[in-house]
Amino acid sequence: MATVSVNQLSFAYPSNDDANVDAQLTLDQLSTEFPTGQFSLLTGPSGSGKSTLLKLISGLYPQFAGHQVAGEITLDGQPVDQIDAEHRAAMVAMMFQNPNEQFAMDTVENELIFTLENQQVAPSEMADRVDHALTYVGIDDLRHRQLNSLSGGEKQKVALAVIVVMATDTILLDEPFASVDPDARQVLLAKLSQLQREEHKTIIIADHDLEDYAPLVDQMYLLNAGGTELTHLSSTEASDRLNQFTRETVTETSLALPKPEDEQALITLDHLHLQAGERVLLDQPDFKFYQNRVTLLTGLNGSGKSTLLTAIAKLRRYDGSIKLADKEVSKLRPKPLYRQLGLVFQDASQQFLNVTVAEELDLSLKNSQQADYFRDKLDGFLTELHLDGLQEQVVYSLSGGQKKKLQILEMLMMATPVLLFDEPFTGLDFTSLQQILQLMKQVVRDCHQTYIIVSHQLFGIDTLIDYHVALADQQLQYVGRLAQ
Numbered sequence: 001m002a003t004v005s006v007n008q009l010s011f012a013y014p015s016n017d018d019a020n021v022d023a024q025l026t027l028d029q030l031s032t033e034f035p036t037g038q039f040s041l042l043t044g045p046s047g048s049g050k051s052t053l054l055k056l057i058s059g060l061y062p063q064f065a066g067h068q069v070a071g072e073i074t075l076d077g078q079p080v081d082q083i084d085a086e087h088r089a090a091m092v093a094m095m096f097q098n099p100n101e102q103f104a105m106d107t108v109e110n111e112l113i114f115t116l117e118n119q120q121v122a123p124s125e126m127a128d129r130v131d132h133a134l135t136y137v138g139i140d141d142l143r144h145r146q147l148n149s150l151s152g153g154e155k156q157k158v159a160l161a162v163i164v165v166m167a168t169d170t171i172l173l174d175e176p177f178a179s180v181d182p183d184a185r186q187v188l189l190a191k192l193s194q195l196q197r198e199e200h201k202t203i204i205i206a207d208h209d210l211e212d213y214a215p216l217v218d219q220m221y222l223l224n225a226g227g228t229e230l231t232h233l234s235s236t237e238a239s240d241r242l243n244q245f246t247r248e249t250v251t252e253t254s255l256a257l258p259k260p261e262d263e264q265a266l267i268t269l270d271h272l273h274l275q276a277g278e279r280v281l282l283d284q285p286d287f288k289f290y291q292n293r294v295t296l297l298t299g300l301n302g303s304g305k306s307t308l309l310t311a312i313a314k315l316r317r318y319d320g321s322i323k324l325a326d327k328e329v330s331k332l333r334p335k336p337l338y339r340q341l342g343l344v345f346q347d348a349s350q351q352f353l354n355v356t357v358a359e360e361l362d363l364s365l366k367n368s369q370q371a372d373y374f375r376d377k378l379d380g381f382l383t384e385l386h387l388d389g390l391q392e393q394v395v396y397s398l399s400g401g402q403k404k405k406l407q408i409l410e411m412l413m414m415a416t417p418v419l420l421f422d423e424p425f426t427g428l429d430f431t432s433l434q435q436i437l438q439l440m441k442q443v444v445r446d447c448h449q450t451y452i453i454v455s456h457q458l459f460g461i462d463t464l465i466d467y468h469v470a471l472a473d474q475q476l477q478y479v480g481r482l483a484q
Helices: 018-024 050-058 085-091 108-118 123-137 152-166 182-199 235-242 247-251 305-312 334-340 357-367 371-384 400-414 430-446
Strands: 004-012 025-034 039-043 067-075 092-095 170-174 202-206 219-223 230-232 265-276 279-290 294-299 319-324 341-344 418-422 450-454 467-472 475-479
Touching: 004 050, 025 050, 025 067, 025 219, 025 230, 039 050, 039 182, 050 067, 050 092, 050 170, 050 202, 085 092, 092 152, 108 123, 108 152, 123 152, 123 182, 152 170, 152 182, 170 182, 182 202, 219 235, 265 305, 265 450, 279 305, 279 450, 279 467, 279 475, 294 305, 305 319, 305 341, 305 418, 305 450, 334 341, 341 400, 357 371, 357 400, 371 400, 371 430, 400 418, 400 430, 430 450
Parallel strands: 039 202, 039 219, 092 170, 170 202, 294 450, 294 467, 341 418, 418 450
Antiparallel strands: 004 025, 004 067, 219 230, 265 279, 265 319, 467 475
């Protein structure tokens, strides 16, 4: 068992002026202890350095990025940076915020085997450990699936199975449930709690969405926005913060059902059939999404939500008909289609085409259909999103939350009449979420847009949503509440 101690830790990412590294500190003089065998929850604003701290505990940093300016992190008294990689891999495992960044193989099974090979596990033990990990996480059915064919939530489950198969004493998880449906979230949290209780694992999770944690957490820590204070909250302070995130708040929220006679259909589905391999995802006789409305689309992981968005965006083959403003999507040429419609990817990094924040924003302004509107308001939007002052920063060096805010802003700036959002709220703390929601509400109103939003994050988004569509049993249906 390993107690994780953080002692006067300061860390900085590289800058153009390495001699002025003190001005670039991401973490500054942090000290705390994560007790052995306990379930610890780390929270704090987007960009505060939570992911950075986990990567330092895992030993990935400063080996692969940045400078450890001062202090140290120890596992049971041993400085992490003095533990050789092979030994460290047997002590601590980390699940990244974006699972795509840690997969190396083609299929789920091969990814788990590759993990064990890197740990130099005897071949005779591998099959049983792989079977155990897949069963424990509940993804036996994904064993032979191609990783690049999985939904975001399914990938996060596979990443958790990788953690389980490694069988380390210390487990670090960075936003592990951001793309997981609510039912699966509760199951996976229960599995982690079981690991902690029965196998005495030390678990440290960084998360913004605090729903479902209240009965599980032993210790809670708050990292402030500047990365200068890491506070161990008292049990009363932790309870007060956790109790703000209750599933009942979402479950009890009602939404209107559309009245077709009062609405104008913008996207019409007619005998639409979508498949992934041999699996039928959607078999929809008819359905309509309505103009100038914000529609939430939910469903279980792997049910076909992202597939539907990519089909509407003509990025996936479909059978049947999808019409955008009475024009068949499959027959539209790319340029006129993408003047009408934009897709906000689940992985923010896949949306970026340039190096710096300023270059990204300039490109969106150049191609915006309402450039004057955004040019006048851009400075204010950047300030509201706490992205001001970052214009010269490399986009890939931003935190997960900062990337997501930049991605959404630049896609809003394109001002297409229709925007499809695939899990736009992952990596956002509650304050950042409210800032993004306010921005989206303003732009959808001022620019007369239509949004379809796929999201498992439901807490706090009711003020944006007009209608809710649930995808279940290969069918779409409007429902009159926020939760399914």
